[in-house]
Amino acid sequence: MNAIAQNFSITPRAVEQIARIIASEDGNVFRLAVLGGGCSGFQYQFSLDDAPHDDDIILQYRTANDAEVVAVIDSMSLDFISGGQLDFLDELAGQYFQVNNPNASAGCGCGTSFAI
Numbered sequence: 001m002n003a004i005a006q007n008f009s010i011t012p013r014a015v016e017q018i019a020r021i022i023a024s025e026d027g028n029v030f031r032l033a034v035l036g037g038g039c040s041g042f043q044y045q046f047s048l049d050d051a052p053h054d055d056d057i058i059l060q061y062r063t064a065n066d067a068e069v070v071a072v073i074d075s076m077s078l079d080f081i082s083g084g085q086l087d088f089l090d091e092l093a094g095q096y097f098q099v100n101n102p103n104a105s106a107g108c109g110c111g112t113s114f115a116i
Helices: 012-024 075-081
Strands: 008-010 029-036 042-049 056-062 068-074 084-091 094-100 113-115
Touching: 008 012, 008 056, 012 029, 012 068, 012 084, 012 094, 029 075, 042 094, 056 075, 068 075
Parallel strands: 008 084, 029 068
Antiparallel strands: 029 042, 042 113, 056 068, 084 094
16 A cells, blocks of 8 residues: 555455455456535545556555455545545445545435535
């Protein structure tokens, strides 16, 4: 993980889930982005990509089975989630990624959008 990426982390649970998604889908890196929109002003977007872009911050992790997991966040999105953490939850209500964002002043009930 590079020095800039230390401003954001991914839990081991989320790393394992990202590895499962990458293995079953068409993509090489997991992308987390912040987009305008959503019911609270900004929303998180999760997707797969072929490779990092020039302005991406690259986060590299290893699963319990020593598989490499690469996640990327564009530098503009990192400004909105700096100091945060990506987790993966498996609850009765369902399975989902959750961004614990210390910069968010408000969020929606479903947790996919936030305000600053």
